Amino acid sequence: MTWSESKQEKVLTIVCKHEKRQTRLLQILREVQEEFHCVPRYAIEIVAAELGLSRTKVEGVVQFYSLLSLEQQGRFHILFSDSITDQFQGSRKLMDYMSAKLGVKPGQTRSDGKVSLGFTSCTGLCDQGPAGLVNGHWISRLNESQIDRIVDMVEREVPVSSWPLEFFHVEDNIQIPGLLLQSPIEQGEALKQSVRQGFDEIFIEVTRSGLRGRGGAGFEAAWKWRFCAEGPEDYSGLSLVGRNERYVVCNADEGEPGTFKDRILLNSNAHQVIEGMTVCAGVVGAKQGFIYLRGEYYRLRPKLEAILANRRANNLLGKSILGRNGFDFDIEIHMGAGAYVCGEESALIESLEGKRGVPRVRPPYPIDRGYLDQPTVVNNVETFAAVAAIAAYGGAWFATHGTEKSKGSKIISISGDCERPGIYEYDFGISIAEILMDCGAENTLAVQVGGPSGGVISGKEYHRKLAFEDLGTGGSFMIFNKKRDILEIVRNFTHFFAHESCGFCTPCRVGTTLLKNQVDKICDGHSTALDLVGLTSLAKFIKTASHCGLGQSAANPVLGSLSHFPQAYKDRFKDVVFEPGFDLDESLETARQMSLRDDPWAHLEQ
Amino acid sequence: MSKNTLTIDGKPVQFKEGETIMEAATRAGIYIPHLCHDPELEPQGNCKMCEVKVNGRNCSACTFPAAEGQKVLNNTKELNENRRIIVQMLFVEGNHLCPGCEKSGNCKLQAIAYSVGMMDYRFPLIYPKREMDSSHPDILLDRNRCIFCEMCVRAGREVDGKDVFAISGRGIGNHLIVNSPSGLLKDSQLEVTDKAANVCPVGAIIIKRHGFEIPIGQRIYDNKQIGEVSVATEKVLEEKIHG
Numbered sequence: 118m119t120w121s122e123s124k125q126e127k128v129l130t131i132v133c134k135h136e137k138r139q140t141r142l143l144q145i146l147r148e149v150q151e152e153f154h155c156v157p158r159y160a161i162e163i164v165a166a167e168l169g170l171s172r173t174k175v176e177g178v179v180q181f182y183s184l185l186s187l188e189q190q191g192r193f194h195i196l197f198s199d200s201i202t203d204q205f206q207g208s209r210k211l212m213d214y215m216s217a218k219l220g221v222k223p224g225q226t227r228s229d230g231k232v233s234l235g236f237t238s239c240t241g242l243c244d245q246g247p248a249g250l251v252n253g254h255w256i257s258r259l260n261e262s263q264i265d266r267i268v269d270m271v272e273r274e275v276p277v278s279s280w281p282l283e284f285f286h287v288e289d290n291i292q293i294p295g296l297l298l299q300s301p302i303e304q305g306e307a308l309k310q311s312v313r314q315g316f317d318e319i320f321i322e323v324t325r326s327g328l329r330g331r332g333g334a335g336f337e338a339a340w341k342w343r344f345c346a347e348g349p350e351d352y353s354g355l356s357l358v359g360r361n362e363r364y365v366v367c368n369a370d371e372g373e374p375g376t377f378k379d380r381i382l383l384n385s386n387a388h389q390v391i392e393g394m395t396v397c398a399g400v401v402g403a404k405q406g407f408i409y410l411r412g413e414y415y416r417l418r419p420k421l422e423a424i425l426a427n428r429r430a431n432n433l434l435g436k437s438i439l440g441r442n443g444f445d446f447d448i449e450i451h452m453g454a455g456a457y458v459c460g461e462e463s464a465l466i467e468s469l470e471g472k473r474g475v476p477r478v479r480p481p482y483p484i485d486r487g488y489l490d491q492p493t494v495v496n497n498v499e500t501f502a503a504v505a506a507i508a509a510y511g512g513a514w515f516a517t518h519g520t521e522k523s524k525g526s527k528i529i530s531i532s533g534d535c536e537r538p539g540i541y542e543y544d545f546g547i548s549i550a551e552i553l554m555d556c557g558a559e560n561t562l563a564v565q566v567g568g569p570s571g572g573v574i575s576g577k578e579y580h581r582k583l584a585f586e587d588l589g590t591g592g593s594f595m596i597f598n599k600k601r602d603i604l605e606i607v608r609n610f611t612h613f614f615a616h617e618s619c620g621f622c623t624p625c626r627v628g629t630t631l632l633k634n635q636v637d638k639i640c641d642g643h644s645t646a647l648d649l650v651g652l653t654s655l656a657k658f659i660k661t662a663s664h665c666g667l668g669q670s671a672a673n674p675v676l677g678s679l680s681h682f683p684q685a686y687k688d689r690f691k692d693v694v695f696e697p698g699f700d701l702d703e704s705l706e707t708a709r710q711m712s713l714r715d716d717p718w719a720h721l722e723q
Numbered sequence: 724m725s726k727n728t729l730t731i732d733g734k735p736v737q738f739k740e741g742e743t744i745m746e747a748a749t750r751a752g753i754y755i756p757h758l759c760h761d762p763e764l765e766p767q768g769n770c771k772m773c774e775v776k777v778n779g780r781n782c783s784a785c786t787f788p789a790a791e792g793q794k795v796l797n798n799t800k801e802l803n804e805n806r807r808i809i810v811q812m813l814f815v816e817g818n819h820l821c822p823g824c825e826k827s828g829n830c831k832l833q834a835i836a837y838s839v840g841m842m843d844y845r846f847p848l849i850y851p852k853r854e855m856d857s858s859h860p861d862i863l864l865d866r867n868r869c870i871f872c873e874m875c876v877r878a879g880r881e882v883d884g885k886d887v888f889a890i891s892g893r894g895i896g897n898h899l900i901v902n903s904p905s906g907l908l909k910d911s912q913l914e915v916t917d918k919a920a921n922v923c924p925v926g927a928i929i930i931k932r933h934g935f936e937i938p939i940g941q942r943i944y945d946n947k948q949i950g951e952v953s954v955a956t957e958k959v960l961e962e963k964i965h966g
Contacts, residue, residue, distance in 0.1 A: 618893070623770055623812055631815070658805065
């Protein structure tokens with residue numbers, strides 16, 4: 118059997134649109150997926166041949182990203198966010214409801230090929246959950262009556278583009294704006310200031326501001342920029358004649374569950390973010406930039422493309438920006454495809470190059486050898502927004518806010534058990550207690566600061582402050598009240614890491630699954646005190662031995678909850694002399710299937 | 724000390740500009756346990772067996788550049804304990820049944836397990852379902868034993884120039900795939916003489932009909948520790964390749 122010519126033609130058109138560039142592989146595959154509701158084997162052959170790659174390389178990429186699939190998915194592919202806040206808002210029950218109505222289980226495609234259901238990691242709508250994606254489009258605040266309407270439209274095969282707009286309504290939900298959100302810059306303001314003052318001067322302003330990366334790790338932005346600008350040529354004493362290319366990358370792969378502040382910045386302040394990137398390009402001497410936009414934020418893309426076009430038309434991007442000879446810079450948008458690990462900067466660069474998002478070995482660091490082995494600055498969306506403001510208003514203006522080691526403000530995404538979830542911006546140094554008061558949180562059991570990879574804190578620590586020197590965060594702030602079960606939260610986070618581990622290194626690949634199984638065992642009531650000893654040593658090992666930040670933080674939920682809520686674990690132990698480490702009856706299931714028996718004698722009571 | 728010297732467990736070791744810690748150690752006859760490293764292949768650093776402490780920081784010796792004055796710790800209780808955990812993880816991750824495996828005695832995973840004193844699995848077995856490919860007339864691919872060291876992947880690309888194997892999937896779902904239209908080994912370009920067919924440290928890729936030529940008891944690691952064997956063979960190889 119061969120593929121029809123029209124299908125082949127479709128794949129070729131996509132490949133040609135991307136100029137047969139290997140770095141566009143992921144972009145090509147996304148479009149193939151959209152066209153065929155899967156990446157068919159035949160398409161893999163065509164793409165591989167046209168791009169000059171082996172079919173295994175292409176297949177390896179398809180199977181790495183969770184929004185791509187070798188298996189046929191439905192013409193309507195519906196994903197529910199499986200973030201813990203969505204779960205607590207009833208997402209699992211709603212999935213059961215929808216699943217029953219449509220007659221298809223999560224993870225499956227209905228036999229008529231019309232619809233498939235599944236779960237996905239956080240979709241970045243935790244403040245308006247339960248949320249999900251229909252063919253890549255956000256749907257928020259799901260409830261049964263809305264699901265009834267969705268099911269009806271799916272059954273009648275109404276194309277998603279004709280669904281009522283209110284279905285896709287997503288709010289910015291800014292509750293308390295601060296330093297950046299209160300005083301957005303005028304379009305072009307930061308660039309005009311930069312051209313007037315000169316980029317050397319602007320670099321001094323950024324240094325003076327003390328700005329640290331907003332993605333979570335908190336490296337000083339100016340420090341990164343300087344090394345990138347100087348680059349490997351300076352170490353090796355090469356003249357600047359043979360100077361390498363430089364790249365500026367905006368990390369918009371906002372995948373940390375519970376984080377959605379970049380969604381708001383890109384939705385309402387994209388000019389400022391792009392302007393920050395352009396300022397950075399002027400400082401480090403980059404001609405090309407990228408916005409790496411997470412796959413789940415697909416709907417922001419047309420808007421961003423329009424803004425880029427508008428800036429080109431206004432000479433704020435492109436050749437000779439603002440008439441300055443030699444100041445050339447442009448930006449491409451690259452879409453991710455469902456891989457949390459791509460938020461790690463070297464994995465992000467691999468993904469930008471069209472590969473599997475496996476974090477690189479370091480050294481060399483991206484500032485030396487990043488995209489296509491050239492010096493590359495990767496900064497978070499919020500960092501670039503701050504850069505633009507610093508260029509416009511000065512480093513001193515920024516540095517008067519915040520604490521000694523954490524200058525400026527932090528935009529946080531609040532979700533979970535509180536009256537007013539949404540976006541809050543505070544100067545660094547604000548206490549957790551103040552934040553909880555502002556958003557109307559009561560009876561709080563715990564706060565997860567920085568998402569699953571961050572840390573959990575409980576009541577006696579609410580005096581602690583949001584700052585790199587105390588509680589650092591990329592922006593996720595999840596609140597859980599006393600009705601919540603801390604172990605369910607740990608279970609959700611631990612499953613998340615096992616699902617998102619790239620599998621490159623042994624400690625994380627195997628360790629995250631062992632951790633997941635162990636936490637399941639405890640939650641299901643099959644554990645003994647001895648299991649906690651094993652759990653602790655396993656968790657500590659994963660933390661110290663893993664290759665990248667994902668593995669190094671994958672055990673944080675277990676370690677944090679063990680130290681703050683040890684009783685929660687003990688409560689799950691069964692008070693018996695001997696507790697089997699597994700479900701005896703369930704273990705017989707395979708044997709029952711093989712022997713075609715299901716009579717009482719084929720069952721065991723525990 | 725002379726220039727370009729570091730110490731491993733206190734012992735001075737000379738290195739050349741651009742070398743990794745592993746290369747310097749191999750040249751000096753010091754064994755750093757490893758499963759995904761081969762002097763002929765680009766280092767990758769995925770197995771994490773060779774994790775050493777460099778000036779107090781954990782680093783993979785096979786990828787970390789050697790530098791003047793580094794204090795490297797290798798043979799310590801803590802690091803060897805970590806190595807034992809890694810071996811145990813690899814054992815429970817796959818389906819490794821040493822007594823019935825024809826690689827037994829020649830298997831690096833088994834040999835390292837012995838050398839780090841692995842006495843049990845420590846973790847519950849995962850029992851993955853993995854595919855076996857016996858389609859090739861001369862070569863068997865048993866994915867049950869794969870440890871994702873990617874040596875066959877790299878050997879194919881770097882040495883044989885054939886690009887036969889690749890890793891697909893993600894996380895614990897990673898699996899080895901074969902570059903052929905059918906996905907089967909028989910339709911690939913792999914030949915018995917290729918490095919990719921012979922580099923597997925475990926019994927995932929084995930040459931058919933040679934499994935029991937050497938009886939159990941007389942195999943590579945039956946009477947010698949892996950450290951001893953590794954230093955002897957890889958030192959020669961290292962010097963041949965990198966001078």
